[in-house]
Amino acid sequence: MSDNNFVDYVKICCRSGKGGAGSMHLHRSKLTAKGGPDGGDGGRGGHIIVRGDKQFWTLIHLKYRKHVIAKEGEGGGSSNKTGAEGKDEILHVPLGTIIRDAETGEVECEITEDGEEKIIVPGGRGGLGNDHFKSSTNQTPMYAQPGLEGKTEWKILELKVLADVGLVGFPNAGKSTLLSVLSAAKPEIANYPFTTLAPNLGIIKYRDYKSFVMADIPGIIEGASEGKGLGIRFLRHIERNSTLLFLVPADTNDIIKEYKIL
Numbered sequence: 001m002s003d004n005n006f007v008d009y010v011k012i013c014c015r016s017g018k019g020g021a022g023s024m025h026l027h028r029s030k031l032t033a034k035g036g037p038d039g040g041d042g043g044r045g046g047h048i049i050v051r052g053d054k055q056f057w058t059l060i061h062l063k064y065r066k067h068v069i070a071k072e073g074e075g076g077g078s079s080n081k082t083g084a085e086g087k088d089e090i091l092h093v094p095l096g097t098i099i100r101d102a103e104t105g106e107v108e109c110e111i112t113e114d115g116e117e118k119i120i121v122p123g124g125r126g127g128l129g130n131d132h133f134k135s136s137t138n139q140t141p142m143y144a145q146p147g148l149e150g151k152t153e154w155k156i157l158e159l160k161v162l163a164d165v166g167l168v169g170f171p172n173a174g175k176s177t178l179l180s181v182l183s184a185a186k187p188e189i190a191n192y193p194f195t196t197l198a199p200n201l202g203i204i205k206y207r208d209y210k211s212f213v214m215a216d217i218p219g220i221i222e223g224a225s226e227g228k229g230l231g232i233r234f235l236r237h238i239e240r241n242s243t244l245l246f247l248v249p250a251d252t253n254d255i256i257k258e259y260k261i262l
């Protein structure tokens with residue numbers, strides 16, 4: 001069961017970059033012995049960003065990324081030069097990924113479109129250079145702001161959308177068999193209930209080079225919603241499909257009854 005490469009939940013420690021310090025600098029040149037302040041601002045620290053990418057179907061590529069750390073912003077320079085921004089860290093996620101705060105469990109955002117980006121942990125702001133602090137009473141401020149610290153937050157990335165079509169049926173109904181003949185997926189098939197313990201995904205091609213994704217979901221039995229069978233944990237896989245295909249074997253004694261139970 002552990003060879004399943006279906007990953008729909010990852011917890012990642014995200015640290016955004018610290019902002020660069022503002023510069024404390026007074027203008028000096030061959031012609032100006034005592035120029036005014038010209039310290040530039042620090043660049044902001046790198047954000048942690050999630051970006052929707054339709055190439056991905058699961059979160060398996062993030063399974064072993066426990067820490068994601070964005071770069072610090074650079075300090076400001078003389079002549080009012082702003083420091084460079086810290087490089088952002090971008091996590092590519094499948095469409096239908098939701099992001100939760102790991103501490104509160106609260107859903108913070110959802111990615112539904114290809115290329116859609118959300119900042120999940122913003123980088124620290126860069127500090128202001130001393131040029132910002134000049135005034136009529138203090139023409140040569142000798143201070144500048146430091147950059148703000150980045151933040152460290154644990155985030156949970158969870159896949160909400162599983163597939164276009166989800167196969168729902170009793171254990172041993174033949175769901176994995178159907179997926180194996182319609183797609184190139186090779187799910188385990190066996191003549192006993194609860195062979196499938198985690199969803200299998202398969203891509204089904206049809207005319208004009210189009211395709212959709214079908215998910216083979218673990219079998220459910222009457223009372224699954226009260227925790228019977230594999231329990232309610234995997235029932236969430238069912239609500240995450242655009243369409244549900246109920247599979248009832250043709251040789252079932254009471255087809256309508258079985259369908260109603262499902």
Ligand SMILES: Nc1nc2c(ncn2[C@@H]2O[C@H](COP(=O)(O)OP(=O)(O)OP(=O)(O)O)[C@@H](O)[C@H]2O)c(=O)[nH]1
Nearest residue numbers: 171172173174175176177190191193194195196219
């Ligand atoms: N006679 C017959 N047997 C089938 C058919 N489809 C599947 N089977 C057999 O039924 C058994 C169960 O098939 P699976 O595809 O593993 O069933 P499943 O619904 O995925 O079962 P779980 O993963 O345990 O929920 C296997 O022994 C299959 O060979 C069919 O159309 N006709």
Ligand SMILES: [Mg+2]
Nearest residue numbers: 175176195196
């Ligand atoms: Mg199966």
